[in-house]
Amino acid sequence: MSRKRFRRMIFMIIKRMSEPYYQGVAAELAFFFLMSLVPIAIILGELLGVFSISMSVIHELLSEYVSPEIAKSLSTYLSYTPSGTISVLFILFSLWAASKAQFSMMRISNYSFTGHPSGRGYFRERFRAIKTIVFTLFTLVFSLLILVYGELIIKVFSAYVTDFLGLTFSFDEAWYLLRWPFAMALYFFMVSYNYYVLPTERIPFKKILPGSILASGGMLLATWIYSYYASVFANYDLLYGSLAAIVALLFWFYILGYILVIGIQVNVVWDQAK
Template identity: 30%
Template structure:
């Protein structure tokens, strides 16, 4: 019986560990968590303010977010939104748009710098071009959030409406009820793919970016769910940090998310390097 050759796997693991250390993944993830926190609340204001103009109950959107975000962090977010909506005036949406674009694009810029490090390239794009790329990526992320949240909440309603024209059976509607979760994950994958394609200041091929996008899609959902489960069942941050417990949990969640995003970029850079297609 032929023996399995684990040398190639070992080689890739060693290279991955070297990149993890040399590219300071944990330090960059800490920076990303800071920008993510600054971007979160203007983004939430924008989404809730926009939902007020649409036939959407934002409370149900918050309910869907709770599947990924720990309870204490969700309480912080909900309290912030309730206070904001109670004290807001008619100009909330316009203010939220400005705040979201500026704050969240800074977070995207941080991701761009982190991915440039993964590809060992310098950022030489102009400020205007870099900001335009960041805004376009931001709009993609907003689309991801809206659609990924709308499908689980309104998926059945949409399915019944669409397939009513074709006389679909109740059994087929049940299948659609499960497929909408797959569609949500597919949207995550597409946005991550676009992020890894456009963010680095390097020529990135879709064939190389697929692997990092797949890792980020699965890794982010699994890690978010796992972290939420851990905090809700075993981690008592409120007892340790008091009223700051929700902020600490948010920062830890953003930190884990940053690691997943950067590792996806590292995987793409490794694939491109091994295929000899890494061009700056």
């Protein structure tokens, strides 16, 4: 990419984000992210329960990569013990509630590409958002399965290689090399899939890659910076008291939502800036 094209993209994105429509979209996404947490926890808990995985795995990952305030808030919302007797109707209701953020992203994507947020009508777009959140949840479950049972899978594979092929296979090195790159690849695929399917107008996959790369890397970088800031500098307890954890969580969601919207704008202006 030339320097001139890069500058043109920056100016185009700033101009688009200054439109009245985009002034509150990050706050809207942050609100719907928060509203979707409990329904997502219910569905995730039931899916992970099938594979004998508790929600504590998610809590451990959160405590390792986000600030204590955010981890505390998320642990509160994501605390769910699978019952095994949940009804299909309740699952459908949970999916409907969990897809609110997806539906909001869908409307933002439609407006960014076509200028009309409605797409093909409310109910058709709503059910399309449910399909997207189902795929996203299964991707999350598969990623957690790899993190939890990947060690066992590699051990079985290493035993097969050693016994039948007569080759030495280092389990520790393979697991160290494959675990997180595979999880990161699934994370990038999940972000790219959402950018690809959310617009009603079908966009070629290669045209959503720039925004997917920016959003994937940007959300990870923003999470790391904000976690450090919230742990070292911010003192939400002093200002918000008992609401400090929720405020810290909402502000994090606001940053993530803003980055996701910027990623959509990158996909829109990528060809226009040539």
